Amino acid sequence: MSVQERKARERAVRERLIVATARELAEQQGWDAVTTRRLAERIEYSQPVLYSHFRGKREIIGAVALEGAAEMAVAVRAATSAADGPRERVVALARAYLDFAERNPAVYDALFQLDGGLAYAQEDTPEPLKDAFAALLESLGEVAGDGVHPGLFTEVFWASLHGLATLTRAGRLLPEDAAQRVELLVDRLAVL
Amino acid sequence: MSVQERKARERAVRERLIVATARELAEQQGWDAVTTRRLAERIEYSQPVLYSHFRGKREIIGAVALEGAAEMAVAVRAATSAADGPRERVVALARAYLDFAERNPAVYDALFQLDGGLAYAQEDTPEPLKDAFAALLESLGEVAGDGVHPGLFTEVFWASLHGLATLTRAGRLLPEDAAQRVELLVDRLAVL
DNA sequence: TTGCTTGTCTAGCGATGCTAGGATTCGAGT
DNA sequence: ACTCGAATCCTAGCATCGCTAGACAAGCAA
Numbered sequence: 001m002s003v004q005e006r007k008a009r010e011r012a013v014r015e016r017l018i019v020a021t022a023r024e025l026a027e028q029q030g031w032d033a034v035t036t037r038r039l040a041e042r043i044e045y046s047q048p049v050l051y052s053h054f055r056g057k058r059e060i061i062g063a064v065a066l067e068g069a070a071e072m073a074v075a076v077r078a079a080t081s082a083a084d085g086p087r088e089r090v091v092a093l094a095r096a097y098l099d100f101a102e103r104n105p106a107v108y109d110a111l112f113q114l115d116g117g118l119a120y121a122q123e124d125t126p127e128p129l130k131d132a133f134a135a136l137l138e139s140l141g142e143v144a145g146d147g148v149h150p151g152l153f154t155e156v157f158w159a160s161l162h163g164l165a166t167l168t169r170a171g172r173l174l175p176e177d178a179a180q181r182v183e184l185l186v187d188r189l190a191v192l
Numbered sequence: 193m194s195v196q197e198r199k200a201r202e203r204a205v206r207e208r209l210i211v212a213t214a215r216e217l218a219e220q221q222g223w224d225a226v227t228t229r230r231l232a233e234r235i236e237y238s239q240p241v242l243y244s245h246f247r248g249k250r251e252i253i254g255a256v257a258l259e260g261a262a263e264m265a266v267a268v269r270a271a272t273s274a275a276d277g278p279r280e281r282v283v284a285l286a287r288a289y290l291d292f293a294e295r296n297p298a299v300y301d302a303l304f305q306l307d308g309g310l311a312y313a314q315e316d317t318p319e320p321l322k323d324a325f326a327a328l329l330e331s332l333g334e335v336a337g338d339g340v341h342p343g344l345f346t347e348v349f350w351a352s353l354h355g356l357a358t359l360t361r362a363g364r365l366l367p368e369d370a371a372q373r374v375e376l377l378v379d380r381l382a383v384l
Numbered sequence: 385t386t387g388c389t390t391g392t393c394t395a396g397c398g399a400t401g402c403t404a405g406g407a408t409t410c411g412a413g414t
Numbered sequence: 415a416c417t418c419g420a421a422t423c424c425t426a427g428c429a430t431c432g433c434t435a436g437a438c439a440a441g442c443a444a
Binding site: 112113119120121148152153155156158159160161162163164166167170171172173174177180181184185188189 | 304305311312313340344345347348350351352353354355356358359362363364365366369372373376377380381
């Protein structure tokens with residue numbers, strides 16, 4: 001038994017290595033640079049090893065996305081719990097979200113732009129994704145306003161943040177006025 | 193001279209054919225299916241002909257994007273000019289925008305998701321892109337509210353719509369409540 | 385020691401974006 | 415009318431991609 005356990009442990013370590021390396025490579029040179037060959041070389045194994053852990057590149061992206069979702073939830077909760085009052089909490093949430101997107105563009109892409117083969121907004125949605133949404137809901141629900149479903153409000157607020165994040169990073173919006181846009185968004189959307 | 197003119201005309205026709213075919217193929221089977229080989233086969237020319245018109249696949253995407261930007265501007269203006277009152281205009285704009293995104297997913301991707309090699313939010317931004325933004329600004333500027341820069345407001349509103357469009361199409365948001373989200377967004381963001 | 389499972393690698397397939405270089409066509413000049 | 419040269423187009427190929435088959439080696443069980 002002990003032998004099998006050791007092997008399983010080593011396999012798990014290698015799997016984490018694959019995900020971490022893919023993420024690192026993606027953040028350094030973009031997801032296009034994350035080829036199976038380069039990834040295999042970096043972990044010092046041959047290509048087929050990747051396929052003994054994941055069905056393919058898509059699943060690797062999905063694994064990075066899950067990792068990122070958990071981190072984002074932590075970042076959002078840390079920011080909101082350190083803020084006083086509903087408005088400050090919402091501002092902190094928005095900043096934390098956009099900050100995360102800016103600092104981890106590859107992870108953000110894995111989460112919301114690329115196809116990681118994950119189910120969203122469904123029952124079989126992986127727990128980290130649900131929890132990341134829950135982290136948003138916790139602070140946004142209290143400023144949804146009367147008669148507005150908290151979940152719906154959170155979706156709209158989230159979509160707005162997502163729009164700002166993606167358009168800014170894709171060069172469609174200039175980063176200079178980013179702070180002003182956040183202020184405007186919070187002032188208008190949140191009911192205090 | 194006449195001969196050269198005829199050739200130039202024929203070249204222009206073929207260039208439009210390339211763009212139209214790429215768009216058609218992308219709408220039918222997604223941009224991944226738009227390979228240079230398939231595209232060349234559909235227009236009944238060899239691959240290198242594509243490269244005598246465009247630097248590469250990226251520029252073809254850019255051409256589709258420009259075409260789409262012009263159409264989107266038309267669609268938005270048609271919707272807003274048929275609506276009475278500021279609020280109705282904004283609602284009409286939002287619906288027209290999301291409708292365009294839903295009905296022309298490949299074109300929308302070319303515009304805002306993919307890299308078409310175009311400059312955005314700069315001086316050398318192609319005219320169709322500027323004009324599409326202007327079309328949004330025309331109706332959104334009047335509901336920006338006092339002391340809020342119309343351009344900034346338009347950017348925020350646009351980003352929100354973009355977020356809704358992309359998250360919905362990527363399966364991150366369920367399409368059922370789409371109408372409610374638009375209502376909420378307009379009610380909160382627009383100052384009437 | 386022998387046999388078998390498990391793990392890993394080499395080699396290769398079809399497809400991708402893109403390009404070099406040869407062939408063909410066709411108008412211009414005598 | 416005929417030749418020459420330039421423009422036009424295609425065949426063939428390169429490097430790279432994601433992914434996989436099949437050979438090989440390592441290591442445990444009998």
